[in-house]
Amino acid sequence: MSGTEAAANSTYSFRDHTTGKPTTTYSSAMSSPFDIKTFKFDTPQFDPRFPHVNQTKHCAQNYVDYHKCVAVKGEDFEPCQIFWKTFTSLCPVDWVERWDDQREAGKFPVKIE
Amino acid sequence: MTWLDVPAPWAMRLQDAASPNQEGIHELYDHIMFYLALVLGLVSYMTIVIVKDFTKNKFAHKQLRHGQTLEIIWTMFPALILLLMSFPSFILLYLSDEVLTPALTVKIVGLQWYWKYEYSDFVNKTGETLEYESYIMPDDMLEEGNTRLLDTDTSIVLPVDTHVRFIVTANDVMHSFAVPSLGIKIDATPGRLNQVSTLMERTGVFYGQCSELCGVNHALMPMKMQCVTMEDFLTYLSELSE
Structure with missing residues (x-):
């Protein structure tokens, strides 16, 4: 199960980026995750490794880190999700699709295992 | 006012x-x-x-x-x-x-000759990222009060008084994302993600035009940004995620 499929589950949550813990969890039973009473913004925060305008490596590093994390700890390991949140928020959808294809074909330039 | x-x-x-x-x-x-x-x-x-x-x-x-x-x-x-x-x-x-404590990230992808916006902090019901394209409003479809060469079919909708980070890139040739009312102008370069942020202090509709010569229809890929209240923004997101 890839990260995208993980989010496709009926339950999804927003995470606190400093602790990586879920702040609010929404399930399909609830009306909408966009309810003003419970809504919370969650987006990757400033990372001192990538202080520049150019955020290309911020995206790429988190994509690699997520797949390395999942390869070692498995899909269900909660702390891996912070990498997933970061790279999905930063990387264009086209890039992620291309990299997923490359990984499946064994042609991704970074060793994941 | x-x-x-x-x-x-x-x-x-x-x-x-x-x-x-x-x-x-x-x-x-x-x-x-x-x-x-x-x-x-x-x-x-x-x-x-x-x-x-x-x-x-x-x-x-x-x-x-x-x-x-x-x-x-x-x-x-x-x-x-x-x-x-x-x-x-x-x-x-x-x-x-400086991009300090952004609350929201919006990806902006320039293409020949339109823009694509991705709200990847949020996913729709099937787990896909919220994304859509924005094309110029053709002259023959303009209505009274519309601005020629600036109005688009869809617009970037953002909440007021919220730190927003834009991740700007392109998919074919270089473009440039610019909104004069917000003091933003940043190149959209293929293979590179540029980051810029803004904090809109009032609701309104702001326009911009592609600012890097990108081909014959360079003049025909404007960007339209709607700054709305938080309630309206959440309504927009929930409609988008349907």
Whole structure:
């Protein structure tokens, strides 16, 4: 199960980026995750490794880190999700699709295992 | 109160600011204009005095070869003026680059010749990222009150008083994402993600145009940004995620 499929589950949550813990969890039973009473913004925060305008490596590093994390700890390991949140928020959808294809074909330039 | 958020006929000055960055740019503009007026006044005065004194005076300062004091003054004075302009300019430049505590990330992808917006902090019911494309409104579909070459079919919708980070890139050739009301202009380069942020202080509709020559339809890929209240933004997101 890839990260995208993980989010496709009926339950999804927003995470606190400093602790990586879920702040609010929404399930399909609830009306909408966009309810003003419970809504919370969650987006990757400033990372001192990538202080520049150019955020290309911020995206790429988190994509690699997520797949390395999942390869070692498995899909269900909660702390891996912070990498997933970061790279999905930063990387264009086209890039992620291309990299997923490359990984499946064994042609991704970074060793994941 | 009516804000000047669109180009107006014969408009000579900048559009009204909607973000602290653009307010800073206005302030810097006024600051530099002060020195500009000062230099213009001084140079005009000196030119007039010199012309007045030396016309029809063949022998005036016949023996003058050089003047060290004068050299020092006309070197130091422009240097000082440039220094006085550069400090506020650099402060503003580096402050504008900072992306601190963003609440929301929006990806902007430039393509020949339209824009694609991705709200990847949020997913729809099937788990896919919220994304859509934005094309120019063709002339024959314009309605009364629309702005030609600026209105689009869909727009970037963002909440007011919220730090927003834009991740700007392109998929084919270079484009440039620009919104004058917010003081944003950043290149969209294929293979590179550029980051810029804004904080919109009032609701409204802001326009921009692609600012890097990108092909025949370079003029036909504007960007339209709607700044709405938080309630409206969440309504928009939930409609988008249906």
